[in-house]
Amino acid sequence: MPADTDPSTASRPRGGRPKLAVWKFASCDGCQLTLLDCEDELLGIAGQVEISYFLEASSAAGPGPYDLSLVEGSITTEDDARRIRHVREVSRRLVTIGACATSGGIQALRNHADVTEFLSVVYARPDYIRTLDTSTAISAHVPVDFELRGCPIDRGQLIEVICAHLSGRTPDVPAHSVCFECKRRGTVCVVVARGTPCLGPVTHAGCGALCPAYGRGCYGCFGPSDSTNFPAFVPLLRRDGMDTLDVRRVLSTFNTAAPEFDAAARKDPQT
Amino acid sequence: MTDRDTTTAVIGKDGVDALISVLAGRGRTVVGPTVRDGAIVLAELTRGDELPYGWGVELEAGHYRLRAREDGAAFANSAGPNSWKTFLHPQRERQWTAERRTGSGDDTDTDSREAWVVVPDETPSRSYAFLGVRPCDLRAIAIQDRVLTGGPYADRAYRGRRERAFLVVVECTEPGATCFCVSMGAGPGVDGGSDASYDLALTEVVDAAGHRFHVRAGSAEGAAVLAELPHRPADDTTAAAARERVAAAAGRMGRTMPEVDLRALMRDSLGAERWNDVAARCLTCGNCTMVCPTCFCTSAEDVTDLTGDHTERWRRWESCFDLEFTHLPGGTVRSSSSSRYRQWCTHKLGTWHDQFGSSGCVGCGRCVVWCPVGIDITEEAHALADERAAGEGGTS
Known part of the structure; x- marks a missing residue:
């Protein structure tokens, strides 16, 4: 559900600093920690925005409404589904941070499985557990102003999103492939020069092409790029040694429920 | 280029070592081919032994592998993953910065109004020496020259780097399976109509008479640099061997373009x-x-x-x-x-x-x-x- 993204409506409010809130749903907290990890910039951020609601950092929760809400995590319970509607109501702009909030996260592996069976195997008292059958992205429930990719998100991109919000401009967060970042960085292509399976050609940029810089293939942490061609790409993974199960697994990680990854993983690559 | 200096000579591997130190001594950042991460990339060089002596490449569509060569040649390999544009037209470059000047609140006073002060980025250009520019890449540089500086809105930063660059061409004697410079009229020799000037042109010859490089100076500075290297006059045998190798390379292109307009x-x-x-x-x-x-x-x-x-x-x-x-x-x-x-x-x-x-x-x-x-x-x-x-x- 796209929200009204007119950048002219987002900027510094008159009088006082804009209020920032950070919300958590089903997630590992790694993306919120990225904000705390902005060591050099954290004081600058705190000087420009009022960090009003951020339970990971402080139990002092300021009242809404908030100018900018950063939302981590996916929707996995009825309570989550109610709470995200509240978050939307009290937020002028809502930005999802990370793979869970943007595509449902690793926990979306449940989407094609039998959750009742999981409950009976995992929990001594399954009747204590109240959960949905699916893990879904925030955008499946409320309008979202911007989605920041990654598992976890990139620190520099998070700061860029906050700076862009403060200036009322569009964040500079390209949606093209990781290959762009590899080539700009001067990394030798691991597919062409080594035959290493790599999700780079179909994966959204943002990490700075970290894994190929260390000689490993891309794991797709940032989910699909804005222009993918899986029917042409999957045979490349197979050429480089992946069998049907490998292909399914490599596409079924942090962004398993991203529609492009999901469709490619569930299609028999042999056909 | 009719005014090209026609100084010719023969240098050995020690001459190439000296070339790198002479160019560095002239304040230039020397860039050339070297083996890194399973490929022959272009990177800053400080010593001659960083060149890919003894390395060739096996190329195919979507495929690149290093292959050891018994002859020990340094330049018997074709284009690698990066090109000279990495240095002349870098992937990311700041154009300008701007600072907001805070106003005094009195808008009738022009000097105290809030305003942006824009400062163009004019970092002095680095002075590069490119060692191992293939004729196809010399053509590519000439093309980027026209694109980036040929029109009314010349890219000053590019022009600065380009004007200060010293180009050492190495003619191609070992085309790859994916090469087709002959179809495009860009190689494998430097005199095949390439339209950029160079400072020195080398042709590598490895045979029973030894491992050596036939050198031609293409500019006054090229001739001056050549004079500083350990060299001997060009002999007919080496000159002929160099010509033969380049001519043979033209017949071994791995790819062709259709012979149409x-x-x-x-x-x-x-x-x-x-x-x-x-x-x-x-x-x-x-x-x-x-x-x-x-x-x-x-x-x-x-x-x-x-x-x-x-x-x-x-x-x-x-x-x-x-x-x-x-x-x-x-x-x-x-x-x-x-x-x-x-x-x-x-x-x-x-x-x-x-x-x-x-x-x-x-x-x-x-x-x-x-x-x-x-x-x-x-x-x-x-x-x-x-x-x-x-x-x-x-x-x-």
């Missing part, structure tokens, strides 16, 4: 079925444009800091395979893969002539090698030529 072929092929065929294979990942030594497109991004009082404009490499490249208020103009591949191919081989007076392709083969799925521009051009011929046959 490619510009006309592109113009006639805008509606070809082949674009859909290639689109089914293309990942639109942008690799071909990033490795191409002539692709020059960039985007400009303005960034602000947290305070909003400091802003910068950065230019970075962009690609016609990126959806954002043609994003206008109404949406993306070239949304299909076929339209994006067609744009790249027809520009490179066709409309580049209209814009810049030459083809945009030099036949280096990088786009063929570094395409993960091995899409081959020569194969596509042959297919387009066949499709046009079949169409003409069908209508006559």
